[in-house]
Amino acid sequence: MSDSSTKKQIDHASVLARSASQQAMIPGSNKTRWQLLQQAQHASSVAYTLADPQNKQPLETPVKIYQAHVLSLVRIYEKRSSMQKLIHHILQITIFVGAALVTVIVGIPEVPKLAPALLSGVVTIATALANYYKFGEHSRDLYLTSEDLAQEYNWFGTKRGPYKEKDAEVALELFMDRTETLIRKQTKRSFALGQQKEKLEEGK
Known part of the structure; x- marks a missing residue:
């Protein structure tokens, strides 16, 4: 995978993480917020893994x-x-x-x-x-x-x-x-x- 392609995937995952995080801050049901925060965690984990394949820890929980x-x-x-x-x-x-x-x-x-x-x-x-x-x-x-x-x-x-x-x-x-x-x-x-x-x- 080329560096430019990896960078695009990292950027995309980071955008998804930020978007899910921002939506989770909007008052709503606890279940919805928890799911959005989990999505943000997953997207953050994907971005972090792409940036550093040796480390599987998510950037944010x-x-x-x-x-x-x-x-x-x-x-x-x-x-x-x-x-x-x-x-x-x-x-x-x-x-x-x-x-x-x-x-x-x-x-x-x-x-x-x-x-x-x-x-x-x-x-x-x-x-x-x-x-x-x-x-x-x-x-x-x-x-x-x-x-x-x-x-x-x-x-x-x-x-x-x-x-x-x-x-x-x-x-x-x-x-x-x-x-x-x-x-x-x-x-x-x-x-x-x-x-x-x-x-x-x-x-x-």
Whole structure:
């Protein structure tokens, strides 16, 4: 078999492995997800064997595939939480410092009258943005979700908590169920915060 032909087969098997892995991450029945993860493992094993015929070990197992998925979610939520927190702090500092400066410069005759008006406008805008988008609440919610997912990840990896003394397939199914429940709850909370914004707009 030529090198180019082998490379094509490796690429094809790798694509199948990634595709099956991605489909397995979509919420569905445990049986379907397990089958998809098994397919991903098989395709990964084929690709690895073609690349190194002397080694029959698969590149990834169903457990490793899903663990990597959860770990990536933890990092995504942490990153989003940090960004929301940064915006929240910037707005709060703008509000506090701006409000204090307005009070000070109003009493200084040398300062143009337009300055406190502009500064007051900035404070008003920052306050409106903070109240409307609720960056602080989103940040806390995302952080707590990332912590909960990380805890499940650690429990599963060390076979503690609800995963203690469970066989691999049952433990993985439970891991999927519990992590997906956390993700759904976070999505619902974000949606609820979005509805609060819509009600605020309707009340104007």
